[in-house]
Amino acid sequence: MLKTLKFLAYTVAAAVIVVLIVTLLTPVQNGWRYLIHGGLNYPGRLGPLNDEELRWAKIAWRYFQNNTQPSTGLVNAQDNYPNTSPWQIGDTLVALTAARQLGLMEQQEFDQRLSKILTTLNRLPLTPPGVPNLLYDTVKGTPITPDHQPYPTGWAVRDIARLMLGLHMAASYSPEYASFIEKVILRWNFCSIVTPDGQLQNAHAQQKQWRKQVESDVGFGSYSTSVFELWGFRPAPMEKIPFKNAIINGIQIAFSAEDPRVSGVPVVVESTPYLLDGLEFSWKFPAPTGATVSLQYQRAQAIYQVQESRWQLDKLLTARADFARTEAPWLVHGSIFANGYPWNTLADDGTYRPDLALLSTRAIFGLWVLWDTPFTDALMQLGRWHNDEQRGWFEGRYENGGGHNRAFSLTTNAMVLESLFYKSNYGALIRKSPETGYLDAQMKDVFNWPNHCLPQERAHLPKAGGQ
Known part of the structure; x- marks a missing residue:
């Protein structure tokens, strides 16, 4: 005993x-x-998700579970509203990759979801120039106008870049699908998107013609440049995008030199493109020169610092990004600087709406994970409550009164998942150039090139593109 x-x-x-x-x-x-995992090379909050953060990820994924259309695999841009854009399809692919890597689904479900989306993308009707349309019906997978009429309306370079990023990320983390992913890119005609001198172009339909404009937004233009470089294009360096500087609380903020009175499009500086550039490239990849790297990083730091300074000086928690609403105006630009004024809040038509200034959920998550500071701690103290466990993360909290904006959008929930994936991944989500694959193999036969002004064609045919 x-x-x-x-x-x-x-x-x-x-x-x-x-x-x-x-x-x-x-x-x-x-x-x-x-x-x-390279933690010393990347800023912010890095490491395994704790129980609360894993719960946040599950809430964000709930939005995608609720809003996936079984007929196409596409996800509604807003809760229960059946349209989407190439940007939001890119967000969907990023969210899907993040959810799989965070263990929110098994491989069988991932395969079913990704396969359905790729099938849709490889059949997706394009605009007459061979470019994805601005909007699509998520049930039918057909081009639509903003008022849901069945017509192509144009394209936005930033949207196409976001879709290209989502495709690249899916191929990087799930290389067994790479050939199907590259077939999507092979369908598109880039001759109207990238000019012979590397300018990235938007377009919209006007009197049965396509009116093209060079992408002039400093933030989204720079982000688009990085993504096109990732796929082997050589767009014009982002330093060539004309810009001016505004001084807010002693901090320089770069903005587009376009005059909104002439273009009719608001000139807006918000957090989103700088946050995505940090999450995906850490503001330094795949930029070709050290000067570009420095400029990307400096501008992102300024975007962070100016919002922190407003909290320090004016005692106003600030996290600015575009956001959706459940009533008119349906889309609002929550800006750091817009149309000549700091902290301007504009409806999509440019109307001044200071009453709608928002503490944005998507901006909170990106700022929180990229900068580990008392300011971002304070943001998350409020931001952690911007959710409904059955529906996902809603857009945010109004600065005027603190009420909730309970619109639920794909882009905000994708940002939550991508930010948490960055943390779990110990930093930047894109760390290497694409490997030689199906696309390169197809382009070896110069006699069967599709004449879509792909990078391989441009290298051998200097006159190709934009003609």
């Missing part, structure tokens, strides 16, 4: 010692994991 008791005592003591050793070594193990 005594021997038995001694044996049990030794066993318990040994178990306690093992637990203590594991407990003591856990920070060391986490530290090694941090270093192995």
Whole structure:
């Protein structure tokens, strides 16, 4: 009996010692994991998700579960509203990759979802120039106008870039699907998107013609440039995008030199493109020169610092981004600077709406994960409550009075998932150039080129593109 008791005592003591050793070594193990994954190279909050953060990810994924159309695999841009854009299809692919990597679904579900989307994309009706349309019906997968009429209306470079990024990310983390993904790119005609001198062009239908304009937004233009470089294009350097500087609280904020009175389009500076550039490229990849890297980083730092300064000086928590609403105006630009004024809030038609200034959920998550500071801690103290467990994360909280904007959008929930994926991934989500694959193999036969002004064609045919 005594021997038995001694044996049990030794066993318990040994178990306690093992637990203590594991407990003591856990920070060391986490530290090694941090270093192995390149934590020193990337800013912000890095490491495994805790229980609360994993719950946040599950809430964001709920939006996609609720809004996926089984006929196409596409996801509604807003809760229960059946349209989407190439930008939001890109968001969907990013969210799908993040959800799989975070363990929110099994491989079988991932395969079913991705396969359905790729099937739709490989059949997606394009505009007459061979470019994805601005909007699509998520049930039918057909081009539509903003008022849901069945006509193509044009394209936006930033939207196409976002879709290209989502496709690249899916191929990077799930390379077994790469050939199907590259077939999507091979369908598109880039001759109208990228001019011979590398300018990126938007277009809209006007009197049965396509009116084209060079992308002039400093933030989204720079982001689009990075994505096109990722796929092998050589767009004009982002330093060539004409810009001016505004001074807000002593901080320089770059904005487009376009005159909104002439173009009819608001000139808006908001957080989103700078946050995505940080999450995906850490503001330095795949930029070709150190000067470009520095400029990307400097502008992103300014976007962060100016919002932090408003909190420090005016005691106003600030996280600005575009957002959706459940009533008119349906889309609002929550800006750092817009149409000549700081902290301007504009309806999509350019109407001044200071009453709608919003503490944006999507901006909160991006700022929080990229900058580990007391300011972003304060943002998340409120932002963590911007959700409904059955529907996802809603758009945010109004600065005027603190009421909730309970519109639910695909882009906001994708940003939540991407931000948490960045943390779990120990930094930038895109770290390498695409490997040679199906697209390169198809382009080896110069006699069967599609004449779509793809990078390989441009290298051999200097006159190709934009003609």
